[in-house]
Amino acid sequence: MKGWRLTTAASCALGALFALQLVFWGADEEGIRVVVRASARTSIVLFSLAFGASSAWAFWRNGATKWLLANRRYVGVSYAVSHAFHALALVALYQASAEFRADLNIVTLGGGGLAYAFTLAMALTSTDAAVAALGRRRWHLLHTVGGWYIWVIFAQSYLPRAIEMPSYLPAGALVLAVAAARLARRVRRPAAAGA
Numbered sequence: 001m002k003g004w005r006l007t008t009a010a011s012c013a014l015g016a017l018f019a020l021q022l023v024f025w026g027a028d029e030e031g032i033r034v035v036v037r038a039s040a041r042t043s044i045v046l047f048s049l050a051f052g053a054s055s056a057w058a059f060w061r062n063g064a065t066k067w068l069l070a071n072r073r074y075v076g077v078s079y080a081v082s083h084a085f086h087a088l089a090l091v092a093l094y095q096a097s098a099e100f101r102a103d104l105n106i107v108t109l110g111g112g113g114l115a116y117a118f119t120l121a122m123a124l125t126s127t128d129a130a131v132a133a134l135g136r137r138r139w140h141l142l143h144t145v146g147g148w149y150i151w152v153i154f155a156q157s158y159l160p161r162a163i164e165m166p167s168y169l170p171a172g173a174l175v176l177a178v179a180a181a182r183l184a185r186r187v188r189r190p191a192a193a194g195a
Contacts, residue, residue, distance in 0.1 A: 002071050010078035014042060018085055029096045036093055039086035043079055044154050044171055048178045050076035051147050055181035058188070073126045080123035087116060115153040118146035151179060 001009060018035045025031035053072035056065040068075070093100050122143055124130065131139045155175050162172025 002067070003074055006071055006074040007077045007081070010046070010075075011081045014039075014078075014082050014085055017042075018089070029093070032089055032093045032096055035089040036086065039082055039089055040157075041171065043082040043086055044158065044174065046075055046079035046082050047150060047154065048174050050079055051151060052178040052181055055178075055185045058185045059181065077123050077126050080119050083116070083119050111153060115150050118142075118149055122146045151175070155179075 018039060021034050021038060022031050025034045049068060050072045053065070053068045053075070057069040094104075125134060125139060125142060134142070154171075158168055158171045158175050161168040
């Protein structure tokens with residue numbers, strides 16, 4: 001599966017997963033929190049796959065990384081869909097939980113809100129027509145700055161938790177691995193050019 005069919009299939013699968021969780025856990029605060037956690041995890045996986053696709057191809061050339069590189073646009077839009085589900089779950093949690101409302105602050109809202117703005121902008125510009133309209137240089141700047149900003153939000157969300165709770169270690173390791181691969185690729189590129 002590839003192209004927009006991949007995004008459609010991923011979106012349907014995500015919607016079904018979260019709906020089943022609400023059926024199983026209930027649509028009260030506990031069930032909503034399950035969906036919040038699950039949608040955060042699907043978002044970080046899909047984001048990491050898209051953000052790390054070119055680095056994966058640079059270091060591990062095989063059929064899987066070739067497919068990922070060719071389809072990173074569609075994986076990236078699938079991340080945006082997953083994060084839209086996450087936003088809906090957060091809105092539902094805001095309505096259901098006084099504790100959640102009390103814990104919100106301007107830093108969380110501002111930082112998370114900017115990540116959502118980048119996610120939306122990157123999703124809306126994930127077409128050939130958008131690249132042509134923006135120009136390759138501006139498009140690349142948007143997706144690079146936006147990608148790293150979203151990475152920072154995931155890092156500050158998962159890395160402290162990974163230190164305290166073993167269940168967060170896989171997500172924390174994924175966050176670090178993607179950044180390490182991207183930075184290593186940048187370091188290697190000038191060295192390869194000078195060789």
